Amino acid sequence: MHISGERRLAAPPEKVWQAMHDVAVLRETVPGCQELEQTAPDTFTGSAVVGVAVIKGLYRGTVRLIEEREASFLRVMVAAQSGHAEIRGEGSLDFQANDEGTIVRYEGEAYISGPLAPVGQRLLPAASKLLTQQFFDNIDMKLRGPGEQKGR
Numbered sequence: 001m002h003i004s005g006e007r008r009l010a011a012p013p014e015k016v017w018q019a020m021h022d023v024a025v026l027r028e029t030v031p032g033c034q035e036l037e038q039t040a041p042d043t044f045t046g047s048a049v050v051g052v053a054v055i056k057g058l059y060r061g062t063v064r065l066i067e068e069r070e071a072s073f074l075r076v077m078v079a080a081q082s083g084h085a086e087i088r089g090e091g092s093l094d095f096q097a098n099d100e101g102t103i104v105r106y107e108g109e110a111y112i113s114g115p116l117a118p119v120g121q122r123l124l125p126a127a128s129k130l131l132t133q134q135f136f137d138n139i140d141m142k143l144r145g146p147g148e149q150k151g152r
Helices: 013-021 023-029 117-144
Strands: 002-009 033-040 043-050 057-069 073-081 086-098 101-113
Touching: 002 117, 013 023, 013 086, 013 101, 013 117, 023 033, 023 043, 023 117, 057 086, 101 117
Parallel strands: none
Antiparallel strands: 002 101, 033 043, 043 057, 057 073, 073 086, 086 101
16 A cells, blocks of 8 residues: 655754654654654664554554655654554655745555455555554644644
């Protein structure tokens, strides 16, 4: 499944970049995050309750930063599994400064396997879109700080 989109964040690329590397920020902003630790300079390991319908569950996995250009580009690889499904994928984030902060353009591929894959594959696009939107909403609110209005 292919996912892509664009999101405006009210912070400069340097601050967005820092947030994407800060385990405490990620722990607060990844939807459903139960635990998250940085286990190597380029690897985060944790668990999150995510999904929709039959693909909902506690997923344990890793996120690896596989290519980086500071404050402008990030490529990640994700692998997670639950008791009934495994999800893996790879994606990229491009950070571009604009007058209001940063435009983040994202693109990636995700795959689901396991006993629920035939049903899960149909639900994955909607779940991915929702979780991506929630993540960027959370990051934007975190970067704006308390008391500021959310924007897009």
